[in-house]
Amino acid sequence: MAMPELGTVQKHTPQRRGMYVLPSLFTAGNIAAGYYALTESIRGAAGDPRAFDHAALAIGFAVMFDGLDGRVARMTNTSSDFGKEFDSLADVITFGVAPSLLAYLWGVHAVLPSAYPEVQERLRGLGIVICFLFLICGACRLARFNISVNPQPRNPGRPGRKYFVGMPIPAGAGVIAAVVHFELGSPIHELWLSGVWLALLAFTGFLMVSSWRFWSGKELNFAERQPVRGVLLIVVVLALVIWFSEYALIAIAMAYLLSGVLARLAYSWGRRSTAS
Template sequence: MLRRGDDRSLPILMLLPNLVTITGLCAGLTAIRFIMVGRFDLAAMLIVFAAAIDGLDGLIARRLNAQSSFGAELDSLSDFLNFGVTPGLLVFQYALAGTYSTSWVFVLVYTICGCLRLARFNINRDTPLPPGIKPHFTGVPAPGGALLALLPVFMSLQGLIDARDFPVAYGIYLALVGLLMTSRIPTISPKSMRIPRDKAIFVLIGTVIVIGLLVTRFWLLMVLVGLAYLGVTGLSIVNYLRRWRN
């Protein structure tokens, strides 16, 4: 941000990272609007869209050398709304509302854990990793938490289950996802992922399959992605417990 009295021109590209962040924020706010009118499918799609573009703002900022404290704080506030508040409201209205009086407690646990996770991330954002340690997330990141929280909704929209049939179990599951976000468990980060050159063709083919499912069987794709991430998170938990015991 320019200081008052600074009349220097600002290249429009320097605003691009913040524009991406605001686009995601608009998606999260619009998702709340659809939750209010019972369009849970559209709300879930908008949360997925916000998760898909999350991280692009930071990547673009680094490429354009447009990083700023303002952009970092805006991104954090956007993440709290998109992946802390909105998924909790969706789950509550879709599966928990009207079932039992304490169901809101599970939503509070999930949302507050998301807030605490982002606060911890902010204060550790510029802390360098120790030598020899691969890049990783501490706890499940906020977009990943939203993906896990909405997995039963995705399965319901695909017709595999009806999450509204087991509200107690879903509420407990939601709270556990929140606790995973605030945990100290190291979880996978895209920055640490490497693909052997001779396997790159399979990544390209997989991308084609993902695009095909995206336009034909969107909810099936989200179920598969959610289950895959749940499996990877489970492996991270197992590895963490093994190291803790040793």
Template sequence: MNGPGQGRDKLVRLPRGLTVRTLVPNAITAAALGFGLTGIRFAITGQFEQAVLAVLLAGLLDGIDGRIARLLKGQSRFGAELDSLADNVSFGVAPALILFLWSLQDLPRLGWFASLVFAICCALRLARFNARIDVEEQPHKSAGFLTGVPAPVGAGLALLPMFLWFVTERPELREPAVVGIWLVAIAFLMISSVATLGWGKLRPRRGIRLWLVMALGMIGVALLTEPWLTLIGICVIYLALLPYGIWSYSQVRRRRATTAAPEQPSA
């Protein structure tokens, strides 16, 4: 028979639970998920402004949870999976249902199809991101670009017709056909291979950094005083920068191809 010491040596040590460092960013991610679900609840009761604000708050929390995890050195595989699941609800399912209840339900079949396309494309984008998370060779990422439109940005762009409607209340902005086409277009941008600008690509020169800080402060004030007009402006600027991102990455590819090309032997 094995002695007590031998029996203990054969025990499998179970993994430890979440540490305090990983608990904080995961709690923020869970809060973002709660905001996304609450946005659906507001949409069901017809409180569309509150529904949109809940999704925007989820986006704000999603923007800081990863940075706090890196600051606390609390990154974990659990946190990465939780973040993707929360993003799928807050930026895929929630905007799709909010837009359906706001406009698309007037065309039940085609409207529901557009909502499904957006929610599924968001899930596919997040699945692609998770599949590449351990891949070292990522041309877009190594150059400071993203592949396709990120899920939080896609949610904001999808809600652009609502931002415009909150300001103008023009009935054509609520037309199901218009909203459905817009929603499907943004869905395809999310799963596309288009190179989009990422934070790593934004490296302002020293001479304008103070001006940039002032501009960001003014944007924060504008979001509090005129949230819908400010969000419209942010969406328009982002869409205008899409062609620049494509052109800029083509320049990077051209430089890489020139560097990697073997030198031609002299005659």
């Protein structure tokens, strides 16, 4: 019986180890974008409103990196426990800490002195609490996702289609980044607008810890022989984002946020009509 060659196994080992590093590189890019967003938010609070826009764009790029690391890991069959934990820690920094700081400095701290100083002081304290709650809701959303096995939303959708239970934390951070970028970094100066901004933040945090369904996009399979619809969709979206980034990004972010709300309302109305 012929003996197997010793070099056969050793030849594939270095390549396999290198493939495991590939998804972590995208996760590292995620963290780098989050760190850059933090530094730009602080610079924006120092008097440069363009830095707020840079921070928002960095969070937007991080959303792209976050989508790529998991897909690359699945396509190359290099998923690992280390990669999952590394990705979760990166998401807390980039989609939790960075957007919460950006939301406070852009939408609360920059409010100009008004005729109601006591109200403004209370609003600043409320802003600290709500921005912190946004961070906590995002961290709880990640923890629930990590320990859940085949989670099911309270308002089930189409059979056979996979949904997220609660809004994903990258989408929540995307809402903040899209609004800031829509204003090109120009911060909120009016007291009443700051209150509306905090209401949006609180509602977004609630959606992340809710059990409502949100589209996951996992049925898009680019490994098919003719993934024409998926490719065309991505090309159209990228073109809109490049040419009309302010309008395209806020439209995508708000449409995704409202999709979960409308799905929940439709399910509630359907149950009431069935019961009646």
